[in-house]
Amino acid sequence: MLLFQDKFLTIRVALLALVSTLLLVTVARAHEVQPTIADLTIGSSNVEVILDWVLEAPIAGLDLEGVEDTNAAEGAEDYDALRALDAAALETAFREAWPSISQGLSLRAGDDALPFEISGLTIPEVGNVELARNSQVILSAPLPEGDSPIVMSWTSEYGPLVVRQQGIENGYTAYLIAGGETDPIPRTGGDDQTGGQAFVEYIGVGFDHIIPLGLDHILFVLGLFFLALKMGPLLWQISAFTLAHTVTLALGSLGIIRISPDIVEPLIAASIVYVGVENVLSRGLTPWRPFIVFGFGLLHGLGFASVLSDFGLGGAHFVPKLIGFNVGVEIGQLAVIAAAFIALGILFGGHAWWRLRIASPVSIAIAMIATFWVFERTGFLDPEGTFAPFALLTEGGFAPIWTVIAVAVIAGALTVAVLAVSGLDALRDAAGIITSFVAFLGVVATFTSGAWVLTAVVMAIWILALRLQSLGGPEADAIA
Helix, strand or coil: CHHHHHHHHHHHHHHHHHHHHHCCCCCCCCCECCCEEEEEEECCCEEEEEEEECCHHHHHCCCCCCCCEHHHCCCHHHHHHHHCCCHHHHHHHHHHHHHHHHHHEEEEECCEECCCEEEEEECCCCCCCCCCCCEEEEEEEECCCCCCCEEEEECHHHCCEEEEECCCCCCCEEEEECEEECCCECCCCCCCCCHHHHHHHHHHHHHHHHCCCCHHHHHHHHHHHCCCCCHHHHHHHHHHHHHHHHHHHHHHHCCCCCCCHHHHHHHHHHHHHHHHHHHHHCCCCCCCHHHHHHHHHHHHHHHHHHHHHHHCCCCCCHHHHHHHHHHHHHHHHHHHHHHHHHHHHHHHCCCCCHHHHHHHHHHHHHHHHHHHHHHHHCCCCCCCCCCHHHHHHHCCCCCHHHHHHHHHHHHHHHHHHHHHCCCCHHHHHHHHHHHHHHHHHHHHHHHHCCCHHHHHHHHHHHHHHHHHHCCCCCCCCCCC
């Protein structure tokens, strides 16, 4: 027993040392899709839009809809080649492609399309090609007479867009996560959005940051869930996590705390590794777990704050937006826990083999994915090389239908083997472990692909296989 405790303490210290070491790492994640920022100013006779834009993506013709990493988009090689061009060469390439690129965005006043043109273009000189190069494109268009509001549209192929109205108090803001168009933006004065409307709008923004965009946050919350099904341990962990990320979300959004995402994001991944590993080694809620979860919650809050900073919240309805975002995050996290409890906890939580066949293999899969993120986000491995399958798994790169087929074949073969050789509990355990591990990876692959129906199909296969494999086994016990 003492030997086990010594080994566990050694592993725990090593993981904490890894987290501390990552504080020194500032290597940027080169291929993460960044939202384009559109600062819109409506004058008396013209409208101006300043786009803070990674131009290499539209020049290469990348389709960024639903993509979190440019490596997962077709044409990623062309994108990488463009990143190495000097400013003059990239400007030439952009202007040549502009007639095609301009078809993906538009401005209109009422029913009148506004013919815009490039009135300014600033492209930084090429530096570290591992860093995204944000250029600035200034578009301008004359305004027709009248007071008809302005509407800006944006194609989903160009990725997410943040729109911020400048030059007035209480200006319009919007986040177009998958293209579309803005609400009508008034020419003069602030918009008529109330604090309550801003609150409701940002609930959706916060929820979207968890489901479907926050896979890392989802895996962390699942790690909390799979430690123990009892309400007490889960409540302690969720409370500590919520309190912590609420504090740093507020402080980060107010600009009181500023830590580079290149530090925060690897640390978030390391926190997921820790939770997954401790789930396997621990028999329940340890005395230090809530404090560690609190510390990790501080990091996750900084991650949430970096998202809000992209929106340029400004002073208009800041508090309702901040609270709404946090509420949306909480709803998203509770939705994840509820889904896991309904799909697995209710059906199998009372079985003595819950931890062995479900909680532990899922926790191992969570830790494995997060370990890949740690090394990817710190630049220690190439996601296009040997570890490309991990990148495909977490970025929706696997074909969903083939993922379902693979999970069904593996789970089916294991189930047949268990039913054919009845009475071997060791075989049931082994089959359950492999089934849960493979099925969970299948859920991640289909979820990140946006194939929600097929994600449900994988869950159904997982549940059915575990149910059939348990036939004839030991009777269910209450969890100790």
